[in-house]
Amino acid sequence: MMRFPLARLLGVAVGVAVVWGCSEVLAPGVRRFDGPTGQVIDPRCCPLGAGSGCGCPSTIFGSSNGGGDTAGVAIYVEQALICPTDLGRSGGAPNHPNGGPWPDTVVVWVAVDSGGEGGHLPNRTVTLTLEVADSSGTGTDAPYGHMHTGASGFAKSTGTLSQATVNTGPGGIAVISYRASGLSGPITIRAQSSSPVIPNAVTFAVGVPGLTILAPGTNFDTIGSLTIHPLNIAVVPEMIPALGALADSFQARFGRKLEYNDASLPLGGKFDLRRQWWNDDPGCVFTRGNGTVVPIPPGCHQVHRAGKDIDLRTKVFNGTTFVRDFTSAESTLVVTVWQELTQHRVGVEGDHFHLYYH
Amino acid sequence: MSKIGLTVSLFYGVSGLSAQGAPGTNLTVDVSVSGVARSQDTVVVSYSVFNQGASAERLLALTLEAPSPPIQIIAPLPGSSWHLASQYGGRPVVRWGVLGDSILRPGFPAQTVSFKASGVLGIADAHVSGFALPVVEEDTLPSGDPLVFNSVQIKAVGVDPLPPGYTAASLTTRLDSLRSDACSLTWVTSASLCNTLHSYLMAQPANLTQFNADLATNHTTGGSVNDNAYWLLKANADYIISISPPPVNTALINLSYVCGNKFKVRNLNTVAVPLTWNVVNGSETGSVTVPAKSQGGEPGSVFITTIEKRTLRLYYNGQLIATVANGNKPPC
Numbered sequence: 001m002m003r004f005p006l007a008r009l010l011g012v013a014v015g016v017a018v019v020w021g022c023s024e025v026l027a028p029g030v031r032r033f034d035g036p037t038g039q040v041i042d043p044r045c046c047p048l049g050a051g052s053g054c055g056c057p058s059t060i061f062g063s064s065n066g067g068g069d070t071a072g073v074a075i076y077v078e079q080a081l082i083c084p085t086d087l088g089r090s091g092g093a094p095n096h097p098n099g100g101p102w103p104d105t106v107v108v109w110v111a112v113d114s115g116g117e118g119g120h121l122p123n124r125t126v127t128l129t130l131e132v133a134d135s136s137g138t139g140t141d142a143p144y145g146h147m148h149t150g151a152s153g154f155a156k157s158t159g160t161l162s163q164a165t166v167n168t169g170p171g172g173i174a175v176i177s178y179r180a181s182g183l184s185g186p187i188t189i190r191a192q193s194s195s196p197v198i199p200n201a202v203t204f205a206v207g208v209p210g211l212t213i214l215a216p217g218t219n220f221d222t223i224g225s226l227t228i229h230p231l232n233i234a235v236v237p238e239m240i241p242a243l244g245a246l247a248d249s250f251q252a253r254f255g256r257k258l259e260y261n262d263a264s265l266p267l268g269g270k271f272d273l274r275r276q277w278w279n280d281d282p283g284c285v286f287t288r289g290n291g292t293v294v295p296i297p298p299g300c301h302q303v304h305r306a307g308k309d310i311d312l313r314t315k316v317f318n319g320t321t322f323v324r325d326f327t328s329a330e331s332t333l334v335v336t337v338w339q340e341l342t343q344h345r346v347g348v349e350g351d352h353f354h355l356y357y358h
Numbered sequence: 359m360s361k362i363g364l365t366v367s368l369f370y371g372v373s374g375l376s377a378q379g380a381p382g383t384n385l386t387v388d389v390s391v392s393g394v395a396r397s398q399d400t401v402v403v404s405y406s407v408f409n410q411g412a413s414a415e416r417l418l419a420l421t422l423e424a425p426s427p428p429i430q431i432i433a434p435l436p437g438s439s440w441h442l443a444s445q446y447g448g449r450p451v452v453r454w455g456v457l458g459d460s461i462l463r464p465g466f467p468a469q470t471v472s473f474k475a476s477g478v479l480g481i482a483d484a485h486v487s488g489f490a491l492p493v494v495e496e497d498t499l500p501s502g503d504p505l506v507f508n509s510v511q512i513k514a515v516g517v518d519p520l521p522p523g524y525t526a527a528s529l530t531t532r533l534d535s536l537r538s539d540a541c542s543l544t545w546v547t548s549a550s551l552c553n554t555l556h557s558y559l560m561a562q563p564a565n566l567t568q569f570n571a572d573l574a575t576n577h578t579t580g581g582s583v584n585d586n587a588y589w590l591l592k593a594n595a596d597y598i599i600s601i602s603p604p605p606v607n608t609a610l611i612n613l614s615y616v617c618g619n620k621f622k623v624r625n626l627n628t629v630a631v632p633l634t635w636n637v638v639n640g641s642e643t644g645s646v647t648v649p650a651k652s653q654g655g656e657p658g659s660v661f662i663t664t665i666e667k668r669t670l671r672l673y674y675n676g677q678l679i680a681t682v683a684n685g686n687k688p689p690c
Contacts, residue, residue: 091501253441286495296495303494329438329457332489336419336441336455339487343447343503349494358501 065198066113072198073126073191077178078107081205084269084305085159086182091308091358094210094236102209105179108161108202111172112193120172124193127165128176130158131188131201140186144207145265148228151275157181159206161189180206182278182298182305184269208268211307212237214260220247223313224261228275233263236307239357242341243310246355249337254330261311261352264304273300286350302349308357311349378414381490382508385413385464389420389484391515391589392470396597400429401479401517404472406585407454411465415488421505422452422484426477426519433471446505452516459489475517478529479593481539482516485509513543515590526602530566533594534559545587551576555591563605566595603629606674611648612657613672613680618689619664621682623648623672624657637668638681 061080065072083093085104093102112124133140134156137147150156159181166174178189184207192199211234216222220243224232235243247258265271274281276299284300285293296302303309312334314326326334331353335346338355347354378384386409393404409417419441427450433440441455452473456462462469487509521528534556541552551572558569570592577588610626611633625631625648636643642664649658664670664684672680 286493288493294495328459332418332455332457332459333441335489335491336443336453339419339504340443340446340453343505344501345492345504345508347492347494353491354494356501 061204062109062202063200064111064113065200070198071112071114071121071196073193073200074109074111074113074120075189075191075200075202076109077189077202077204079204081207081209082106082178082180083208084180084182084184084206086270087208087268087306090264090268090303090305091356092306094208094306105177106204108176108178108189110166110174110176110191111168112197120168122168122170122172124168124172124197125165126168126174126191126193128161129164129190130161130178131190132156132158132183133186133188140203144184144186144267144269145229145231145234146183146185146272147230148275150277150279151281154275154277154279156185157183157278159187182270183272184208184265184267205267206269207266208264208306210237211235211264211266211268212240213266214240214243214263214310217244217247219251220244220258220260222261223259224311229262229265229271229273231266232271233260233310234266234268234307235263235310236357239308239310239342242338242357243355245341246334246337250330250333253333256316258334259313261313262301262304263310264307268306270299271301271304303354306358310355310357312353312355314353315351380508381492382415382418382488382504383510384490385415385417385486385488385510386410387413387417387420387462387486387510387512388468389486389512389514390585392585393472394479394589394593396593399520400474400476401593402430402472402474403479403515403517403589404470405514406468406470407462408468409462409464409466413464413488415490416459416464417456417462418487418489419453419455420471420484420486421446421454421509422473422514422516423482424450424452424475424516425480425482426450426475426517428452428473428475430474431471432473434469447503456489473517477517477519478597479536479590480516480518481513481536481543481590482518484512484514484516486512515586526598529594529598529601530559530564533591533598536594537591540587540590543586545584545590546576546582547584548576548582551582564598566599566602570595606631608674608677608679611672611674611679613670613682615670615682615685615687616661616690617685617687619667619684620690621662621664621670622659623662624659625649626651626657630658631674633679634673634676635662636671636673637664637666638671640664640666640668642666642668 062076064074083102083104087093096102110126111120113119114121134149135141136149160179162177166176168174186203187206188201188203190201213231214222214233214235222233243260250258262271270278274283278298280297281299284296286296287293316323334353338346342357344356344358347356388408390406391403392406395402407420428444431442431444431452433442433454439457439461441457443453444450446453454471485505487504537555540546546552554572555569558565573583573588573592576583606627606629611631612624614622616622628650630647630650632647634645646660646662648660651657662670667684669681669683671678
């Protein structure tokens with residue numbers, strides 16, 4: 001599996017402190033949050049690597065900027081990694097260590113903290129904004145496999161906050177939620193209150209944890225790596241033995257290797273084949289058997305979001321020269337053996353087979 | 359490399375909008391037993407498999423649940439036309455996968471397939487899967503096992519392991535249950551024949567010879583016993599007969615007086631016979647088992663000695679079979 005240096009992972013550390021304005025007088029008797037701050041997250045290590053150095057905190061995550069005699073915004077999220085939305089047709093989210101599917105929504109706590117021994121200041125208004133990293137994979141978005149910006153000016157989806165402006169009320173804490181979009185990538189929530197309170201931000205990951213990049217095997221090759229999506233074959237680890245066994249059966253019968261194509265991106269989410277992020281693309285269509293051409297919303301690759309779908313080339317090439325399609329016997333063997341190995345089906349997606357693992 | 363597929367090849371048997379049901383379920387396949395051969399505790403079952411002309415899909419696979427794992431799976435030549443598997447999702451099955459589209463298309467000639475397993479015939483769940491693949495872009499079917507969602511569920515004759523501690527009697531009870539199931543499945547279409555077959559099994563002892571004779575009489579073209587019922591019931595009856603001890607002929611049991619109060623029982627049956635005895639006008643009773651006759655033809659024998667000098671009566675299964683008076687000879 002290909003690894004990126006930790007330094008590139010959400011490298012802009014959580015808890016961006018910006019000194020902004022003058023200090024504010026502390027109110028006696030109020031206290032600050034306790035909790036972890038400034039951790040670097042490698043979502044590919046979660047959940048199995050949680051606590052093993054990958055930095056995948058299972059407790060609340062964020063920071064408070066109140067310090068000294070200066071008040072600042074405190075912002076925390078319930079966990080450092082959530083899944084993209086709309087994984088259902090791709091087999092769903094993996095299980096969360098606390099039980100149930102890994103959520104696509106996270107609780108966000110917001111407060112304005114005094115410095116020193118102080119705590120939450122009541123009735124403060126805080127404005128929240130969302131920010132996505134979209135640097136063609138050269139920054140904190142590198143691990144997610146989108147080495148591109150949006151085609152045709154399409155903007156990367158940010159997901160949604162339940163409220164964009166909150167008041168901390170008499171208790172001094174506002175509780176809202178954030179729901180991811182269908183895309184994977186780092187998300188930053190920026191929070192600011194009226195001057196001179198120091199603003200703050202929390203950055204966390206949206207992605208499907210636990211996927212593994214499929215390496216070529218004895219009897220299969222991996223294809224389809226493109227500049228915009230170089231790591232195109234991330235799968236759930238338990239799928240890999242079945243992919244090998246299918247290729248072994250095919251080799252034994254027909255004396256040729258299989259070629260596996262797109263599965264999921266390294267951290268799952270929408271596999272935007274044509275760099276259109278989450279948007280509809282008039283170029284993404286397919287033709288029904290009766291000749292009707294219909295669009296594929298939202299864009300190509302309907303599924304492929306959770307590492308439980310993989311494409312299989314059914315065209316035989318001699319180098320780069322197309323030779324023929326799979327024979328009927330070759331097609332049938334793939335379908336029946338895949339069923340036997342996994343109890344899942346095979347579909348047709350465009351001009352190739354689609355192996356379901358869900 | 360083309361990353362966007364704009365065409366869908368009919369070559370793959372894509373399920374179009376005109377399909378009546380889920381992909382893989384639009385076919386009707388007859389799976390009938392065509393023969394059964396037993397060797398000790400293993401049995402080879404052969405099937406005739408026919409995809410009816412009205413089917414919309416060719417056969418992808420026939421899968422038979424196998425509580426007794428297959429020892430051998432056999433398909434017609436050439437082997438390149440078949441993919442055989444003994445497991446599905448890690449559980450034992452008998453699976454004949456049809457490679458290519460040259461056989462078992464709708465209306466094409468039937469194929470004979472078979473398998474060998476240890477046990478006795480039973481009724482198994484089977485799954486008939488047609489070759490039609492869902493189009494991913496329009497696939498709204500629930501995820502799940504293709505044997506459930508993309509197959510037609512049928513009942514077929516299979517092989518069960520022999521029940522632990524089985525006896526001829528317990529297998530006869532099982533056979534009557536199979537008879538009932540075969541009638542419910544309309545593998546036997548005559549209600550009166552179902553009742554008659556039941557009565558043969560309930561008789562003491564069960565009349566398996568007549569049971570088989572009635573099956574054979576009605577197993578004709580257009581008759582009330584189809585191939586599945588015939589082979590299922592006959593093969594089980596044959597097996598019970600094969601493990602049942604031969605019947606006892608009481609005429610081959612002889613009681614004679616020897617001397618004193620001593621009597622001798624001789625048995626020319628090929629099985630040992632349990633007997634009981636008592637004395638006339640007395641309270642003495644007892645039981646003995648007379649051995650079977652020897653391989654050389656010598657009768658098995660046993661002596662009975664009474665306390666009192668009285669006439670001896672001998673019983674088999676509670677029925678009096680011999681009475682011999684004490685001959686008043688001196689003790690021997």
